[in-house]
Structures are given as C-alpha cells and as structure tokens.
Amino acid sequence: xxxxxxxxxxxxxxxxxxxxxxxxxxxxxxxxxxxxxxxxxxxxxxxxxxxxxxxxxxxxxxxxxxxxxxxxxxxxxxxxxxxxxxxxxxxxxxxxxxxxxxxxxxxxxxxxxxxxxxxxxxxxxxxxxxxxxxxxxxxxxxxxxxxxxxxxxxxxxxxxxxxxxxxxxxxxxxxxxxxxxxxxxxxxxxxxxxxxxxxxxxxxxxxxxxxxxxxxxxxxxxxxxxxxxxxxxxxxxxxxxxxxxxxxxxxxxxxxxxxxxxxxxxxx
Amino acid sequence: xxxxxxxxxxxxxxxxxxxxxxxxxxxxxxxxxxxxxxxxxxxxxxxxxxxxxxxxxxxxxxxxxxxxxxxxxxxxxxxxxxxxxxxxxxxxxxxxxxxxxxxxxxxxxxxxxxxxxxxxxxxxxxxxxxxxxxxxxxxxxxxxxxxxxxxxxxxxxxxxxxxxxxxxxxxxxxxxxxxxxxxxxxxxxxxxxxxxxxxxxxxxxxxxxxxxxxxxxxxxxxxxxxxxxxxxxxxxxxxxxxxxxxxxxxxxxxxxxxxxxxxxxx
Numbered sequence: 001x002x003x004x005x006x007x008x009x010x011x012x013x014x015x016x017x018x019x020x021x022x023x024x025x026x027x028x029x030x031x032x033x034x035x036x037x038x039x040x041x042x043x044x045x046x047x048x049x050x051x052x053x054x055x056x057x058x059x060x061x062x063x064x065x066x067x068x069x070x071x072x073x074x075x076x077x078x079x080x081x082x083x084x085x086x087x088x089x090x091x092x093x094x095x096x097x098x099x100x101x102x103x104x105x106x107x108x109x110x111x112x113x114x115x116x117x118x119x120x121x122x123x124x125x126x127x128x129x130x131x132x133x134x135x136x137x138x139x140x141x142x143x144x145x146x147x148x149x150x151x152x153x154x155x156x157x158x159x160x161x162x163x164x165x166x167x168x169x170x171x172x173x174x175x176x177x178x179x180x181x182x183x184x185x186x187x188x189x190x191x192x193x194x195x196x197x198x199x200x201x202x203x204x205x206x207x208x209x210x211x212x213x214x215x216x217x218x219x220x221x222x223x224x225x226x227x228x229x230x231x232x233x234x235x236x237x238x239x240x241x242x243x244x245x246x247x248x249x250x251x252x253x254x255x256x257x258x259x260x261x262x263x264x265x266x267x268x
Numbered sequence: 269x270x271x272x273x274x275x276x277x278x279x280x281x282x283x284x285x286x287x288x289x290x291x292x293x294x295x296x297x298x299x300x301x302x303x304x305x306x307x308x309x310x311x312x313x314x315x316x317x318x319x320x321x322x323x324x325x326x327x328x329x330x331x332x333x334x335x336x337x338x339x340x341x342x343x344x345x346x347x348x349x350x351x352x353x354x355x356x357x358x359x360x361x362x363x364x365x366x367x368x369x370x371x372x373x374x375x376x377x378x379x380x381x382x383x384x385x386x387x388x389x390x391x392x393x394x395x396x397x398x399x400x401x402x403x404x405x406x407x408x409x410x411x412x413x414x415x416x417x418x419x420x421x422x423x424x425x426x427x428x429x430x431x432x433x434x435x436x437x438x439x440x441x442x443x444x445x446x447x448x449x450x451x452x453x454x455x456x457x458x459x460x461x462x463x464x465x466x467x468x469x470x471x472x473x474x475x476x477x478x479x480x481x482x483x484x485x486x487x488x489x490x491x492x493x494x495x496x497x498x499x500x501x502x503x504x505x506x507x508x509x510x511x512x513x514x515x516x517x518x519x520x521x522x523x524x525x526x527x528x529x530x531x532x533x534x
Contacts, residue, residue, distance in 0.1 A: 140369035148386035
C-alpha cells in the first residue's frame with residue numbers, strides 16, 4: 001500500500017485545487033482505492049458542491065433500480081442445469097434397459113431350465129445409454145459442444161458416469177432380488193468392461209457404432225449359443241471374475257491413452 | 269470493470285488469426301476443401317462461393333470440429349491439425365454452425381450460460397457475459413423465454429449470442445443472416461462491424477450485398493480452393509455490364525467465378 005496522503009493534500013484534492021500536480025492526484029486516487037480510512041477523511045473534506053452531485057447521482061441510481069427489473073436470483077446458475085437436461089434425455093434409455101432386464105428376469109423365472117438371461121444381458125445394459133449420451137442423435141447441440149474446449153474424455157466420462165449411476169442400481173436390484181440370485185460381481189464387472197470397451201472402440205469409430213457393434217457381437221457370440229445349448233457360458237461362471245477385472249482395468253487404461261481423440265467429431 | 273489478465277495483454281506473436289496452407293478437409297469421403305491457402309487477420313471477412321464450394325466444411329475445420337486430412341492449419345498461432353492440443357485455441361473461438369442444434373427446453377439465458385461454461389469461462393463472469401451477449405443480439409426481452417418458443421430469426425440470433433459470449437478472437441458464423449428480417453439484418457451488419465474491430469470474423473453467406481455492406485474483405489472459394497481475396501470495392505471492379513448480376517459486386521462475383529471455371533476447364 002502507498003503512504004497515506006496528508007490531510008492537507010486530501011482537502012486540496014476534494015476541493016479540485018488546480019495547484020495540485022497530476023502525479024500527486026494520481027497517487028492519491030490509487031491510494032484511496034485501497035484505503036478505507038483515507039476515504040473516510042475524504043468524505044469529511046468534500047465540498048457542498050460535490051455532496052450535491054453525489055446526492056443527485058444517488059437519487060438517479062435509486063430511481064433506475066426502482067424502475068428496472070428485479071435482480072435475478074443467483075440460484076439459477078447454481079442448479080446443475082446440464083444434469084437436469086441430461087437426466088431427462090437418459091430416462092427413456094434407462095427405462096428401456098430396466099424393461100428389458102425385467103422381461104429377462106421374468107423369462108428366467110418361468111423357463112428355469114435356461115441359464116439366467118439377466119446375467120447374459122447385464123454386460124450390455126449401460127451401452128444404449130452411453131451411445132445416447134455421446135452421439136449426434138442424442139445431443140442436438142453436438143456441433144456446438146464438440147467445438148468447445150471442455151469437449152473430450154472428461155466430458156464423456158462425466159456423461160458415462162451419469163449413465164452408470166442410473167443403470168447400476170437397476171442391475172444391483174436384479175442381482176439381489178432376482179430369481180437366480182446371481183453373483184453381483186459377475187453382473188457388474190462385465191458391465192464395466194463393456195462400457196470401457198465401448199469408449200475405447202468409440203475413440204476409433206464413434207461411440208454409437210462401437211456400442212452397436214459390441215452389442216451385436218456379444219449377442220451373436222455368447223447370448224445366442226448359450227440359449228441354444230441352455231448352459232451358462234464359461235465367461236459368466238464365477239471363475240471368470242478375475243479375468244473380467246483385469247480386462248476392465250486394461251481397457252480403461254487404454255482408453256485414457258487415447259484421450260485426445262475424443263476432442264474431435266470422429267468419436268461423436 | 270474487470271481485471272485484465274496477463275494473457276490478454278500479452279503481445280500477439282502470430283501474424284494471422286487464421287492461417288491455412290494447402291489445407292485439405294474431407295466431408296464424408298469427398299475432399300470438400302482441397303489445397304486451400306488462406307490468411308486472415310483482424311476484420312470482417314465474407315466467405316462467398318456456390319453451393320458445395322466447401323464453405324461449411326472449411327468453417328467446420330476452422331472451428332476445430334473436423335480434423336484436416338492434410339496441409340497445415342493454424343488458429344491464433346496454435347496449430348490445430350493432427351494431434352495438437354486444441355483447448356487453447358478453442359477458448360478464443362466462437363462458432364455458429366449452419367444447422368444450429370439447441371435444447372428446446374432451455375431458456376435462452378440457460379443455453380448461453382451453458383455454452384459459456386463449456387467454453388471454460390470463469391464461473392463468476394458467466395452471468396454478466398451471458399446478459400451482454402443477449403443484449404448485443406437484441407434479444408433482451410426474450411432472455412427468459414424457452415428456446416422452443418423462439419422464431420427462426422430469433423434462434424439464429426440466439427446462435428450468434430452463444431458464439432460471442434466468450435468475446436472470441438476468431439468468430440466463425442455460417443450463414444447468420446438466414447431467416448432474419450431486413451431490419452435485423454441491418455442490426456447484424458452493425459454488430460459484425462463492431463466485432464470486426466478487434467477480432468477476426470469470418471461470415472459465410474450467399475448474399476453478396478451483405479458482404480459488400482458489412483465486410484472489410486471478401487474471400488471467394490470454389491471447389492475447395494481459394495479463387496480470389498480482396499476488398500469489396502475490388503470485387504465490384506472485377507465485373508462489367510456483360511456479366512450477370514444486379515449490382516457491381518454481384519457482377520464482379522459472377523465474373524470471378526466464370527473466369528475460374530474457364531481456367532479449370534482449360
């Protein structure tokens with residue numbers, strides 16, 4: 001902070017004394033901005049003329065405030081608007097996923113000779129939601145969003161997390177309450193591995209295409225054969241849990257390495 | 269009054285806001301921009317060309333949405349081709365796409381603030397910047413209306429508002445005058461002139477008169493290449509009575525395109 005100006009200087013400043021040189025006026029002004037005590041002294045030395053001017057300005061400002069619109073509450077900017085929009089977009093997908101899983105649970109209940117269909121479909125559960133969260137069809141403002149600095153892996157992960165937060169409780173509920181009482185790890189780990197795989201593949205061909213491709217491949221290679229043979233595939237037996245965990249970690253690490261490719265339209 | 273950051277007072281060390289050398293960009297499989305050389309400095313530049321000349325693809329590449337297939341592209345001194353880090357350049361970009369998608373349930377204010385947040389503006393600056401952007405495009409009365417209730421011209425202006433909310437140094441507007449009534453077009457021209465004093469504004473349009481009225485420079489492209497670049501006065505001087513058009517600038521425009529076409533055929 002600069003040194004306090006003398007009371008005499010402040011008086012002359014308040015007076016608008018032309019004898020005061022410019023450098024002194026500047027240094028007084030700079031000091032006044034940061035020193036409440038000197039501002040108080042300045043208030044004491046103001047002339048009637050300046051007090052009248054200040055009163056006039058205050059009256060004008062007051063009437064302007066009274067005539068203008070009421071200030072908006074700041075709360076609007078604090079509400080997580082994007083989540084609101086996002087949840088609204090995702091709800092249909094989650095509802096669909098829950099519906100499919102519910103049907104699978106019913107089928108498993110009535111056709112007890114078949115392997116648990118919930119377990120077979122669980123890996124695919126978050127994929128429609130993830131595809132909707134990062135695709136041109138799911139986000140109408142895609143061209144604006146993908147051109148902003150925040151577009152990238154962080155944003156995709158945030159959206160994916162939102163999908164998982166909505167889907168995993170549904171899966172967990174089926175695991176605990178479902179007729180087959182499946183091992184929760186065998187429901188959740190493949191589901192995470194498939195999400196990571198979608199993101200990794202999505203960095204190359206686009207998330208939507210990756211999700212469709214993986215869903216088709218899993219349905220053709222695992223779901224269909226196990227329904228035909230009525231046997232649970234090796235991949236979904238309790239011994240495979242460790243393998244799924246390793247695959248999830250590896251895929252997630254590879255996705256992080258490809259973080260830069262999520263900044264462009266190709267992944268969208 | 270706001271504090272000026274060091275980044276803002278730093279001297280610019282790049283000669284051009286936008287600099288492209290032999291730029292190639294694909295639109296699908298087709299090479300829509302094919303060997304374009306372009307240098308743009310501060311001012312309002314009008315991008316003219318026929319349908320399919322590569323205007324929108326060029327805009328998308330400049331907005332860093334599309335990755336160039338070849339050549340070099342520098343925006344505000346930082347390279348935006350290949351594997352470059354785009355964040356720095358993107359913070360100073362404003363972009364209005366040709367097909368402007370929006371969230372129908374957002375109010376205009378929410379939408380512009382969301383985009384400001386995506387552009388990584390400091391949180392406390394966002395409400396004021398949003399209000400200022402909305403005021404500048406003349407939608408103050410509609411600030412709290414939902415986007416689905418706005419008319420086509422208002423949506424276009426809402427698009428301009430989100431583009432200018434971060435005070436961009438490079439502003440790309442793809443056909444901003446579509447759906448505007450004559451009075452609003454005059455206002456937009458005024459706004460463009462104002463923005464062009466300290467930013468590089470590139471406006472793509474089909475309307476030669478808009479370019480002549482609001483732009484300091486005309487950029488004419490055809491089949492993905494630069495055909496001509498110069499002032500609107502020079503454009504008007506290119507044509508004479510033999511060329512089609514209702515104004516000197518339109519005659520100049522058709523003269524240049526015909527000349528280019530003849531060259532390509534030969």
